[in-house]
Amino acid sequence: MKTYKAYLIDLDGTLYRGSQVIEGAVEFINGLNKYEIPHLYVTNNSTKSPEDVVEKLASIGIEARPSEVVTSAMATADYISSEKPNASVYMIGDTGLRSALMSAGLNLKDDIEVDFVVVGLDENINYEKLTKATLAVQRGATFISTNKDPSIPKEQGFLPGNGSLTSVVTVSSKTEPIFIGKPETPIMQKALDLLQLEKSEVAMIGDLYDTDIMSGINIGIDTVHVQTGVTSKEEVLSKDIPPTVSIENLSVLLKEIEKGQ
Incomplete structure (x- = not known):
């Protein structure tokens, strides 16, 4: 399985379900932080500020910074300001x-x-x-x-x-x-602009095909489907455009990243 220079990461269904952390999520983010691999949390939730998202992640044991959060609210504000x-x-x-x-x-x-x-x-x-x-x-x-x-x-x-x-x-x-939000391109373009990397160097990670995976497909980057949320492995693999890869959980991807370090 290919690894990437940076990752865009969904939240609910990928890192946690409600107040419950998903198996492998904390270890995966710890790994990205340890190996200094850039990553951004991309969420359609417009009700929360980046600080709110960081607080939520901290509550399940994930260390993040507000600068690593991209919300649909932020992307909406950018879109209007540019217009x-x-x-x-x-x-x-x-x-x-x-x-x-x-x-x-x-x-x-x-x-x-x-x-x-x-x-x-x-x-x-x-x-x-x-x-x-x-x-x-x-x-x-x-x-x-x-x-x-x-x-x-x-x-x-x-x-x-x-x-x-x-x-x-x-x-x-x-x-x-x-x-503006996933699966549309404005929120994804904002995230890619922040990373300043080639599209081939970035992957989108998420559980829901219609938003997370399609957001990556629509913007032209690879996609990693995790089988920990809404859309099942069987369902995503039956799509006309399946994800680049479907994995059981983030522990699988972390092992691949560690092999390359």
């Missing part, structure tokens, strides 16, 4: 998205006369927020969604994800959004 610096934005979302947009110098407004509408996961969503977003899009605001995940895994089961919230505005405004 129109200092743009006005109506936002549906949580603190992670708000912080990213403000840090990028964007002007958040509780108004329907804005340049952009951004929809991120908001567990306090209500009719008024959806109404303002819909009206703003109808008035010409560019419609952005942090990610299209239809559901998110919680202790109770699979709950409505940001893709479900976004669909309300999509249907009501008759406008399709620009999606």
Whole structure:
């Protein structure tokens, strides 16, 4: 199995499930840190800041730095800033998205006369927020969604994800959004820009075919599927475009990396 100069790594289903660390995850990250192999944690979760992600990883015994985290909120802020610096934005979302947009110098407004509408996961969503977003899009605001995940895994089961919230505005405004998170390319391009390596030198690691593996395929890098989350080995290998490799868990990859040291 090929090893790489750097890795982009999914979180839920790859390193942990809820509050439970996945077998081999801590040892794998410790190995990357030990051998000074660059890696970034790439997540569609727009509700958390990089500091929040680092805190979550610390709670399961993984040492990380905020500079190693790329969220869909960060990629969304970068995308809007590149399109129109200092743009006005109506936002549906949580603190992670708000912080990213403000840090990028964007002007958040509780108004329907804005340049952009951004929809991120908001567990306090209500009719008024959806109404303002819909009206703003109808008035010409560019419609952005942090990610299209239809559901998110919680202790109770699979709950409505940001893709479900976004669909309300999509249907009501008759406008399709620009999606930023996995499996789309903006979030992956931000991560690759940070690494400053050739695509052939980087691999995406994840458990979910439709987001993690497809994000690597769409941006043109190799993919490592781990059989520790949602998508089974049998399912990924039956896809028209399968992952570069499917492994039982991250311990398998760590052994290969250690062979090359």
